[in-house]
Amino acid sequence: MxxxxxxxxxxxxxxxxxxxxxxxxxxxxxxxxxxxxxxxxxxxxxxxxxxxxxxxxxxxxNSTKTRKMYVDKMSTLGFNAKEDEVFGTAYCSAVYLKTVCKLEGKVYLVGSNAMREELEAVGIQQTGVGPDHISGKQTDWANVPLESEVKAVVVGFDEHFSYMKLNRALQYLTQPGCLFVGTNRDTRLPLEGGKAVPGTGCLLQAVETAAQRQAQTVGKxxxxxxxxxxxxxxxxxxxxxxxxxxxxxxxxxxxxxxxxxxxxxxxxxxxxxxxxxxxxxxxxxxxxxxxxxxxxxxxxxxxxxx
Ligand SMILES: [Mg+2]
Incomplete structure (x- = not known):
């Protein structure tokens, strides 16, 4: 060639x-x-x-879809695809934690339902998705309750990202041996007409900055x-x-x-x-x-x- x-x-x-x-x-x-x-x-x-x-x-x-959700979208658009041909970062981060990290413990998840489902599919427990509400008069940020089973922080696209989540991720990541995995570093998601929205890379960098640690990313x-x-x-x-x-x-x-x-x-x-x-x-x-x-x-x- x-x-x-x-x-x-x-x-x-x-x-x-x-x-x-x-x-x-x-x-x-x-x-x-x-x-x-x-x-x-x-x-x-x-x-x-x-x-x-x-x-x-x-x-x-993209970490917001499971393999099944991709295949459903593909068949709607006329593509002939099977679940095992799809490698999204929700799936790949679950595989990474299971096969490379051999994680024994729970994940503190900054991410989507799709990530929760892919973690569950490989038998990894996680702390849940959705808003992390501030309980009562929150002033003691450094002493928020933590789950002792958590041995990894995983960051993907999370529309409920907040100061509380950032803080909780930091508290977990300062514990010895806590793993730190990110789906990808894309800083922007381009949209039609020259528009864009912030990508997962922005959230990941915020957590990295707070924790003063670099995540291992699984995405391209x-x-x-x-x-x-x-x-x-x-x-x-x-x-x-x-x-x-x-x-x-x-x-x-x-x-x-x-x-x-x-x-x-x-x-x-x-x-x-x-x-x-x-x-x-x-x-x-x-x-x-x-x-x-x-x-x-x-x-x-x-x-x-x-
Ligand atoms: Mg592309």
Whole structure:
């Protein structure tokens, strides 16, 4: 394959690249859908890849959905997907705590119902989700009641994030041996029309700042997400393609794990962003330069239909 990176993937090159891989990892938002709208042609691409014997996986930093919720959304939008092909950070953080940390104890959870369900599915107890109300006249913040069984603090997207939760997380994290896991570090969730809302990275940084500790994150670009897929399905990194719309998470994950990388322009990052990393001469930023780019993953269709 050619040595120059950030090459437009079209014509005969599409088939050549697809023939060189057995597995394809797709990010979801900005790649196969935008919000609740499927990217035109995306479901055909996914379904044809599978028909041609490729293993297809979905890797997403979003921690607000369980695997089942993803599959339900995918089938509504016409994608043929199974639960075990979906790797979201709610699921991956539960697997990480169970298999890597071998956690014995309860989780103090700053997160969503989906995270609670995925923890329960692997047999890990947690402290519950929803608002953490301030009881009575709260002034003794440093002595809030704590559960002695808690051995880990896990931070994901939490719409009920509050000073009380931040404080409770800090009190747990100052206890010796308390594990600290975050789903992902995305600071913003981009929306249509140039709008955005704060992402989990903001909450995680608040907890890290308070606790004066760094969390271990499981989401992209951390290699754990790929390890999770590879250990369950025996994926060979050199024959795997990562498709994403973000250079700092999706493409970086691919680079971190030795995968081929494809940027699609239906989401956050642009070719100009990629070229700026490439021309920077900064070694660290080269991981954010994709091997290839397409306007949309629908550009893969002619090669799959042929
Ligand atoms: Mg995305």
């Amino acid at each position: 050619s040595g120059s990176k950030c090459t437009r993937l079209n014509g005969a090159l599409v088939k050549q690249v697809l023939d060189s891989v057995d597995s394809v990892l797709f990010d979801c938002d900005g790649v196969i859908w935008r919000g609740d709208q499927a990217i035109p042609g995306a479901s055909q691409v996914i379904n044809l890849l599978k028909q041609k014997g490729k293993k297809v996986f979905f890797v997403t930093n 670009p951390n290699h754990f997400m790929f390890d999770c897929v590879a250990s369950q399905f025996g994926v060979d990194p050199s024959r795997c393609l990562m498709v994403g719309d973000r250079l700092d998470t999706d493409i970086m994950l691919g680079s971190n794990c030795g995968l081929k990388t494809l940027l699609t322009l239906t989401g956050v990052s642009t070719v100009a962003d990629a070229e700026a990393h490439q021309k920077s001469g900064c070694a660290e930023r080269q991981g954010m330069v994709p091997d290839y780019y397409v306007e949309s993953i629908a550009d893969l269709l002619p090669a799959l239909q042929g």
